[in-house]
Amino acid sequence: MSKTFSEWYDFFMSPLERGRFKKIRVQLLENASGRVLELGSGTGVNFPFYRDVEVTAIEPSPFMVTRSLKRKEQSPVPIEVVQAGAEQLPFPDNSFDTVVATLVFCTIPNVEAALEEIKRVCKPDGKVLMFEHVKMTQPTLAKVQEVLTPYWEKVCDGCCLDRETHVLVEKKGFYIEETKDYYKSLFKTMILKNEKKG
Numbered sequence: 001m002s003k004t005f006s007e008w009y010d011f012f013m014s015p016l017e018r019g020r021f022k023k024i025r026v027q028l029l030e031n032a033s034g035r036v037l038e039l040g041s042g043t044g045v046n047f048p049f050y051r052d053v054e055v056t057a058i059e060p061s062p063f064m065v066t067r068s069l070k071r072k073e074q075s076p077v078p079i080e081v082v083q084a085g086a087e088q089l090p091f092p093d094n095s096f097d098t099v100v101a102t103l104v105f106c107t108i109p110n111v112e113a114a115l116e117e118i119k120r121v122c123k124p125d126g127k128v129l130m131f132e133h134v135k136m137t138q139p140t141l142a143k144v145q146e147v148l149t150p151y152w153e154k155v156c157d158g159c160c161l162d163r164e165t166h167v168l169v170e171k172k173g174f175y176i177e178e179t180k181d182y183y184k185s186l187f188k189t190m191i192l193k194n195e196k197k198g
């Protein structure tokens with residue numbers, strides 16, 4: 001993540017964040033419990049919305065880590081930010097009760113490796129909370145996403161518009177317990193159960 005992108009991220013996202021996104025984030029994070037791992041925490045947009053949990057956040061961009069420090073201090077819960085990528089998590093097996101990923105699976109270069117790491121560090125009965133944009137169900141809109149992605153990726157620091165994260169999670173053995181669509185299925189929240197054997 002470039003320094004410039006990190007500096008402008010909150011500004012560009014603010015119309016969405018002030019509107020529907022805040023409510024979506026708050027509702028999703030109400031499902032977090034115990035020890036929480038947040039992936040790709042960026043500027044720390046989720047940090048003010050956690051309650052009664054202990055959060056470890058990983059973020060590979062040093063610029064994003066720096067920008068998240070103010071929100072970390074303002075959070076009502078303890079938050080530790082570690083510089084790392086989701087494909088290689090520096091934590092032992094079965095460390096977390098909840099894993100949170102918001103608007104991050106569009107950008108992670110190796111999605112399959114990241115899902116395997118979630119499975120490893122999440123407790124056998126743990127849950128994964130996701131808020132992601134995905135490839136849309138309407139075929140024409142999905143085609144537009146495909147065509148735009150190579151250009152969008154360059155402008156938005158690796159963000160792919162046409163990822164099928166909701167399909168991949170099931171392939172990797174997560175069970176979708178609850179899902180909600182927003183903006184004509186462009187955005188989805190998902191509550192996943194980590195179904196590995198203890």
Ligand SMILES: C[S@@+](CC[C@H](N)C(=O)[O-])C[C@H]1O[C@@H](n2cnc3c(N)ncnc32)[C@H](O)[C@@H]1O
Pocket residue numbers: 001039040041042043044045046058059060061064084085086087101102103104107108109110
């Ligand atoms: C669109 S931003 C979303 C930030 C934040 N999660 C939110 O909800 O606003 C995507 C974030 O994913 C991070 N990222 C990129 N590659 C990653 C990886 N391999 N593992 C974890 N995070 C990654 C980026 O640095 C960036 O902060």
